[in-house]
Amino acid sequence: MITLNVNGKTVQANVTDKDTPLLWVLRDVLGLTGTKYGCGIEVCGACTVLIDGQREHSCVFDVGSAIGKQIVTIEGLSPAGTQNHPVQQAWIRNQVPQCGYCQPGMIMACVAGMKAGHHGSELLSEMKHLCVCGTYQRIRDTVANL
Numbered sequence: 087m088i089t090l091n092v093n094g095k096t097v098q099a100n101v102t103d104k105d106t107p108l109l110w111v112l113r114d115v116l117g118l119t120g121t122k123y124g125c126g127i128e129v130c131g132a133c134t135v136l137i138d139g140q141r142e143h144s145c146v147f148d149v150g151s152a153i154g155k156q157i158v159t160i161e162g163l164s165p166a167g168t169q170n171h172p173v174q175q176a177w178i179r180n181q182v183p184q185c186g187y188c189q190p191g192m193i194m195a196c197v198a199g200m201k202a203g204h205h206g207s208e209l210l211s212e213m214k215h216l217c218v219c220g221t222y223q224r225i226r227d228t229v230a231n232l
């Protein structure tokens with residue numbers, strides 16, 4: 087059993103191997119399925135979460151290294167059901183998603199960039215995510231105004 091801080095709460099997770107990727111602990115142990123699996127090799131960005139405010143690919147971030155740190159997933163970005171974080175609101179306003187699979191990772195990366203004080207084209211240049219549905223134009227239009 088390990089103790090993690092996820093979305094502002096202290097949680098216990100039944101994990102025996104601290105090398106387990108954080109993604110699988112979030113999804114399979116804690117039931118936080120908003121964070122997605124895409125490539126598993128740090129290419130697509132679908133698994134992006136915040137760890138101590140920094141964007142990280144949870145598919146390759148071992149859970150042992152997350153102990154004692156503040157983990158934030160898409161579920162923790164705004165109070166349950168509200169989706170009222172400014173980035174979520176911008177996404178909704180511009181109807182960015184199609185299937186939605188890649189979008190939590192995109193939103194979390196965007197939030198991390200904004201926490202670092204980046205906006206517009208600088209923010210966009212940091213978001214090297216893949217979207218199978220091809221929502222890139224709407225992402226560009228949305229991020230350009232953040």
Ligand code: FES
Pocket residue numbers: 122123124125126127128129130131132133134143144145146
């Ligand atoms: S699943 Fe982690 S970067 Fe693609």
Ligand code: FES
Pocket residue numbers: 183184185186187188189216217218219220221
């Ligand atoms: S919205 Fe479908 S993969 Fe991006």
